[in-house]
Amino acid sequence: MEAPTQITLDFNAAYERLKRIVKRTPLEFNSGLSEKYGCEVYLKREDLQIVRSYKxxxxxxxxxxxxxxxxxxxxxxxxxxxxxxxxxxxxxxxxxxxxxxxxxxxxxxxxxxxxxxxxxxxxxxxxxxxxxxxxxxxxxxxxxxxxxxIPPFDNYSVIEGQGTVGVEILQDLPGVEAVIMPVGGGGLAAGTGSYLKDEKPGVLLIGVEPEGAPSMFKALEAHEPVTLPQINRFVDGAAVKRVGTLTYKLCQEVLNQMLLVPEGKVCTTILKLYNEDAIVVEPAGALAVASLDLVKDQIKGKKVVCIISGGNNDIERMQEIKERSLLYEGLKHYFIIRFPQRPGALKLFVNNVLGPHDDITRFEFIKKTNRESGPALIGIELKSADDYGALMDRMQEFRFEVKELNRDQTLFEYLV
Incomplete structure (x- = not known):
């Protein structure tokens, strides 16, 4: 197969081919993110595409x-x-x-x-x-x-089509200095990145993957595409075990940096975009914005575009998204607690161990016939992550045997 440098990718022809079919999505200045990161942050709203994604x-x-x-x-x-x-x-x-x-x-x-x-x-x-x-x-x-x-990413015509996102970005913001793009198979980053590097060589191009599916990150590390033995499928729009051969070669040439973002951070970003900007994004669509904390020093003072790649988020997933966000932010914790074998132990736990703003979100005795003296699975939501230390101190003070499930992935997955 020919190397990408031997192929002429005609993004302008693709743009002409598509402009009467696809929606020209807005490039929106986001004042909240701009103020937070000390730069000009623009969101390329591919979540508003006809099919709610750039694909x-x-x-x-x-x-x-x-x-x-x-x-x-x-x-x-x-x-x-x-x-x-x-x-x-x-x-x-x-x-x-x-x-x-x-x-x-x-x-x-x-x-x-x-x-x-x-x-x-x-x-x-x-x-x-x-x-x-x-x-x-x-x-x-x-x-x-x-x-x-019709490949989802590893094809030159597909890469050309995805690259028209870059054509629109440069038309709307000629002074763009950095573009942050989600990466799954690599089609968007390969296409948009190639176009922007050709037209504006000094632009900073950053790819972002979910931490649980680092296929491009590992490929760049190994200097060739690799097949991951397993992946976290939560960020489904960017969860592939192996990136494309063509997309890898192009991304290797044009990307300045690859970042990995925890799935919990992605969930927090989804909720913030919805609550603060009324933007509905799917997990993959939140990756670029979720990565801003990781590059805040690099982007200060720059004109930065984050590509919101899609908005196909199933409303039924929102409870899971909220749960993952709370766990990531340190606001929700699960424990197996063995109550002391003395009368009123449960009442003591509620009245003296829980803080004034702590909330029990789940409670079930593991041994149904041994209540108030057997172990219980308890979920606790905190108002602030800083409250966690005091909660654990009170459990020790009142002699409750505790196992922290958040720190034991196997038990967490089995019981929670």
Missing amino acids: LRGAYNMISQLNQDQLNRGVVCASAGNHAQGVAFSCSNLGTLGVIFMPEITPNQKVKQTEMFGAGKVKIVLVGDTFDDCLAEALAYTKANNMTF
């Missing part, structure tokens, strides 16, 4: 260039959701059949949206636990049925 750009750019025979035979894709919606919209718009493979754990909201954008032109197949699982099934189906596979 439409790459999908349409590739499918629209297929010949009529290829369109007649139909297309296939594998996707965690956003690429699927882009392919579905493209199939409906171009009048071709699409077969879309999605992991079984894909949020129901994304499945329904894909069906809606396909408008009767797509068939959805749910298979496997990860993107990589359903990819194998999709490729086998493509070959068996002589159709065209």
Whole structure:
């Protein structure tokens, strides 16, 4: 396969091809983030795209260039959701059949949206636990049925399409000095990064991945794509075990830095964007903003763009998002507590151990027949993370045997 430097990526042609189909998303100045970080922060709102993510750009750019025979035979894709919606919209718009493979754990909201954008032109197949699982099934189906596979990221036409995000950024903010981009398979960073580096060589380009799925981070570290043995699938739009060969090569050339952000920090950012700016983002869409704390010294005084890559967040996930945020911020703790074998131990715990602002969010005796003397699983939410030390001191003072589940991942996953 040819190296990226031997290929001419024509982002301006892709922009012309797409401009009557995709929505030109706004580049919004964010005063709160700008004040916090001492710079000018702009949000590229791809969550406001027609399919609520940038993925439409790459999908349409590739499918629209297929010949009529290829369109007649139909297309296939594998996707965690956003690429699927882009392919579905493209199939409906171009009048071709699409077969879309999605992991079984894909949020129901994304499945329904894909069906809606396909408008009767797509068939959805749910298979496997990860993107990589359903990819194998999709490729086998493509070959068996002589159709065209539309990759989610590792294809030059797809990369060109995603790069039109960069075209719009530079048109709207010629003085941009830094762009922070979420990275999953690498298509957005490869395309947008390549365009911006060509047009503005001095721009600082930063990629961001979830801590539990560091596929590009590990690839850059190893100087080649690597397959991760396992990943945390929570940030589903950026959770892949292996980045693309093409996207890796391009990202290696253009990215100045790769960052990893904890999933809990992503959740906190989702809630802040919603509560403070009325912006609904999916986990992958929050990555760029979530990383600002990590680069605050580098971006001070600069014009900075954070790409909000998508807004397909299932409302049913919000309770989990809140829980993960509280755990990350040190505001929620789970314990196994063995009550002293004396009368009134439970009353003592409530009245003397809990602080005035501590709230019990979960309580269940593990041994149902040994109440007030057996162990209990207790969840406690604090008003401030600083209250934790005093809580633990009071447990020791009143002789409660305590095991902190937040510090024991195996027990936490089993009991909580």
